[in-house]
Amino acid sequence: xxxxxxxxxxxxxxxxxxxxxxxxxxxxxxxxxxxxxxxxxxxxxxxxxxxxxxxxxxxxxxxxxxxxxxxxxxxxxxxxxxxxxxxxxxxxxxxxxxxxxxxxxxxxxxxxxxxxxxxxxxxxxxxxxxxxxxxxxxxxxxxxxxxxxxxxxxxxxxxxxxxxxxxxxxxxxxxxxxxxxxxxxxxxxxxxxxxxxxxxxxxxxx
Amino acid sequence: xxxxxxxxxxxxxxxxxxxxxxxxxxxxxxxxxxxxxxxxxxxxxxxxxxxxxxxxxxxxxxxxxxxxxxxxxxxxxxxxxxxxxxxxxxxxxxxxxxxxxxxxxxxxxxxxxxxxxxxxxxxxxxxxxxxxxxxxxxxxxxxxxxxxxxxxxxxxxxxxxxxxxxxxxxxxxxxxxxxxxxxxxxxxxxxxxxxxxxxxxxxxxxxxxxxxxxxxxxxxxxxxxxxxxxxxxxxxxxxxxxxxxxxxxxxxxxxxxxxxxxxxxxxxxxxxxxxxxxxxxxxxxxxxxxxxxxxxxxxxxxxxxxxxxxxxxxxxxxxxxxxxxxxxxxxxxxxxxxxxxxxxxxxxxxxxxxxxxxxxxxxxxxxxxxxxxxxxxxxxxxxxxxxxxxxxxxxxxxxxxxxxxxxxxxxxxxxxxxxxxxxxxxxxxxxxxxxxxxxxxxxxxxxxxxxxxxxxxxxxxxxxxxxxxxxxxxxxxxxxxxxxxxxxxxxxxxxxxxxxxxxxxxxxxxxxxxxxxxxxxxxxxxxxxxxxxxxxxxxxxxxxxxxxxxxxxxxxxxxxxx
Numbered sequence: 001x002x003x004x005x006x007x008x009x010x011x012x013x014x015x016x017x018x019x020x021x022x023x024x025x026x027x028x029x030x031x032x033x034x035x036x037x038x039x040x041x042x043x044x045x046x047x048x049x050x051x052x053x054x055x056x057x058x059x060x061x062x063x064x065x066x067x068x069x070x071x072x073x074x075x076x077x078x079x080x081x082x083x084x085x086x087x088x089x090x091x092x093x094x095x096x097x098x099x100x101x102x103x104x105x106x107x108x109x110x111x112x113x114x115x116x117x118x119x120x121x122x123x124x125x126x127x128x129x130x131x132x133x134x135x136x137x138x139x140x141x142x143x144x145x146x147x148x149x150x151x152x153x154x155x156x157x158x159x160x161x162x163x164x165x166x167x168x169x170x171x172x173x174x175x176x177x178x179x180x181x182x183x184x185x186x187x188x189x190x191x192x193x194x195x196x197x198x199x200x201x202x203x204x205x206x
Numbered sequence: 207x208x209x210x211x212x213x214x215x216x217x218x219x220x221x222x223x224x225x226x227x228x229x230x231x232x233x234x235x236x237x238x239x240x241x242x243x244x245x246x247x248x249x250x251x252x253x254x255x256x257x258x259x260x261x262x263x264x265x266x267x268x269x270x271x272x273x274x275x276x277x278x279x280x281x282x283x284x285x286x287x288x289x290x291x292x293x294x295x296x297x298x299x300x301x302x303x304x305x306x307x308x309x310x311x312x313x314x315x316x317x318x319x320x321x322x323x324x325x326x327x328x329x330x331x332x333x334x335x336x337x338x339x340x341x342x343x344x345x346x347x348x349x350x351x352x353x354x355x356x357x358x359x360x361x362x363x364x365x366x367x368x369x370x371x372x373x374x375x376x377x378x379x380x381x382x383x384x385x386x387x388x389x390x391x392x393x394x395x396x397x398x399x400x401x402x403x404x405x406x407x408x409x410x411x412x413x414x415x416x417x418x419x420x421x422x423x424x425x426x427x428x429x430x431x432x433x434x435x436x437x438x439x440x441x442x443x444x445x446x447x448x449x450x451x452x453x454x455x456x457x458x459x460x461x462x463x464x465x466x467x468x469x470x471x472x473x474x475x476x477x478x479x480x481x482x483x484x485x486x487x488x489x490x491x492x493x494x495x496x497x498x499x500x501x502x503x504x505x506x507x508x509x510x511x512x513x514x515x516x517x518x519x520x521x522x523x524x525x526x527x528x529x530x531x532x533x534x535x536x537x538x539x540x541x542x543x544x545x546x547x548x549x550x551x552x553x554x555x556x557x558x559x560x561x562x563x564x565x566x567x568x569x570x571x572x573x574x575x576x577x578x579x580x581x582x583x584x585x586x587x588x589x590x591x592x593x594x595x596x597x598x599x600x601x602x603x604x605x606x607x608x609x610x611x612x613x614x615x616x617x618x619x620x621x622x623x624x625x626x627x628x629x630x631x632x633x634x635x636x637x638x639x640x641x642x643x644x645x646x647x648x649x650x651x652x653x654x655x656x657x658x659x660x661x662x663x664x665x666x667x668x669x670x671x672x673x674x675x676x677x678x679x680x681x682x683x684x685x686x687x688x689x690x691x692x693x694x695x696x697x698x699x700x701x702x703x704x705x706x707x708x709x710x711x712x713x714x715x716x717x718x719x720x721x722x723x724x725x726x727x728x729x730x731x732x733x734x735x736x737x738x739x740x741x742x743x744x745x746x747x748x749x750x751x752x753x754x755x756x757x758x759x760x761x762x763x764x765x766x767x768x
Contacts, residue, residue, distance in 0.1 A: 005725075007734075008733050011738075012740070015741045019741070019748050023748045123744070197758055200755065200758045
């Protein structure tokens with residue numbers, strides 16, 4: 001990979017985070033250090049998760065190209081720890097700004113992928129993580145109407161298993177790497193819209 | 207909009223002087239969470255390097271082994287410092303020369319999976335080119351690869367990228383250059399260097415005749431090594447697998463005859479499978495020196511009846527006895543010639559037999575036939591072969607494979623030689639045996655299956671002199687095989703002189719080559735434009751996120767009202 005290509009991929013992967021940070025109003029609260037702290041929390045959670053995964057879920061060693069459904073499902077369950085990490089970060093954030101600054105999560109579940117789709121994938125993860133953070137934040141509110149509990153829980157579970165579900169569907173439908181990426185984008189968009197639909201009535205009108 | 211763009215630019219500039227911890231943090235995350243950087247679509251395949259050796263101070267073949275350049279095919283306009291890929295099917299010496307003249311970085315020649323599927327004229331043409339390729343001064347590495355689907359696809363893609371875009375429009379050319387795949391060819395090995403103290407082994411064995419001290423000796427010689435443009439691809443079925451298989455069959459037959467007292471002849475038989483035959487018969491040369499100059503008693507020293515060299519006997523309907531001096535009447539040499547003629551005329555009238563007389567040319571670098579080594583030392587010798595000329599390119603080609611051997615012809619040739627030899631050493635003609643007397647029948651039958659299996663074994667592996675050392679499986683098997691029939695089987699070794707080496711071999715003859723997919727620079731440029739557009743869209747989308755928010759708010763209000 002040339003330096004120029006690295007620059008391209010870097011821009012593709014990180015500029016959306018930057019734009020989100022700048023334009024979502026976060027920057028007005030000068031929440032930069034908060035984001036760094038959240039990121040550090042995230043890294044620690046990931047480290048713990050990786051240790052756990054490496055200890056209890058050795059790599060799939062079946063025929064190449066196969067999809068280890070049970071193993072992936074269990075791994076996705078461990079990935080639910082992400083939400084715990086997010087909750088932790090939100091708690092540290094004090095609920096004021098209320099959103100974390102999670103990074104793209106390439107690796108672990110994924111197979112060898114070239115860099116440009118990985119950059120795009122990180123953008124998709126941004127949307128997913130923002131949605132997950134919003135959902136988590138909402139679940140911690142005291143004025144949450146009880147009738148919303150179930151859909152909220154469902155959406156949280158969907159957020160946790162979204163990567164697993166789309167990965168499995170992509171494998172089952174025989175989509176290529178780009179098709180799987182599109183599927184993930186659709187999944188993240190659906191999750192985001194669902195979260196918006198659920199949360200907008202809770203919020204005061206802007 | 208423009209102001210916003212300016213804002214973004216400003217923040218980008220600000221972002222470039224972010225706190226140090228953040229800069230440390232990003233790569234750490236990348237390192238921790240990213241998968242190992244996968245080299246994109248690398249295809250790994252084995253390549254066989256062209257010969258590299260020196261003979262009598264003269265270098266032959268390629269001079270280099272290291273390769274790390276981008277691939278092209280000959281269709282490309284610029285070949286300099288590129289790795290030129292060619293397929294055997296459309297290989298020509300002109301194109302090869304053109305590539306080297308344009309100072310190509312390397313040449314990779316793709317051979318088809320099975321040589322026998324190649325049209326005969328292509329094979330013939332390539333065989334003619336081989337010695338010229340070796341003689342030409344080649345500084346860059348030349349490799350041979352056996353094709354597989356992946357490699358073919360790489361070749362096709364490279365050719366598509368190399369083809370000139372003369373007639374296409376500018377936009378098409380731009381798109382083509384942006385999307386075309388390039389391949390970077392990289393070999394894993396280091397630069398080739400001379401192998402010090404390489405030993406060329408040869409094997410000798412004997413059958414001692416009956417009675418007396420001073421029996422005449424018949425020497426039967428064949429060189430076992432093969433030669434071709436690439437050592438790892440030279441299987442040398444006809445040259446000289448056929449010679450060795452005939453030698454082994456003769457050893458089997460005569461060892462049977464020599465076990466019975468009634469058929470034990472008054473001749474010593476000395477068998478010699480020589481090494482380095484393709485390098486001016488180095489094994490034979492040293493063997494002769496050892497036997498004639500350095501020892502007192504040797505079968506070669508006194509009373510050698512004649513030396514029979516076997517070379518390329520695996521096909522065709524003709525046999526030629528190559529001599530450097532026509533044998534005089536009354537000598538055993540002449541008797542053998544006469545018996546050969548008689549056997550061919552009496553039993554195999556379809557075979558064309560002739561004697562070919564060629565004087566030894568000491569001015570030439572290479573001796574023509576193996577018997578010349580003996581003739582120089584004043585031993586009566588000749589070579590029997592189905593080739594009429596020593597210049598036949600079949601003797602030095604990688605195209606000389608098992609499929610080119612006609613086992614029937616090989617069996618017939620073995621039989622002719624065995625019968626003629628028997629008639630000489632038992633003196634049958636003078637005892638009044640008829641011309642069409644068949645000796646090797648029934649129990650003493652020449653076993654075609656045996657010859658076939660020996661041929662299969664010989665041609666299943668490359669036997670280039672650079673690849674066979676004294677502990678190699680091939681040589682052990684050969685020694686074992688000869689030991690089954692012959693007595694006093696032992697190895698002889700040749701080592702080149704340190705100061706003035708007669709032959710020098712080089713290593714790195716077989717390597718693993720990687721083809722990495724690389725994109726042209728313009729592709730990155732195009733990608734940068736696309737990413738910038740994408741980011742612009744993302745920016746606008748985030749800026750106007752309120753629209754979506756409001757829409758959903760309205761939607762939820764509507765459902766509430768209902």
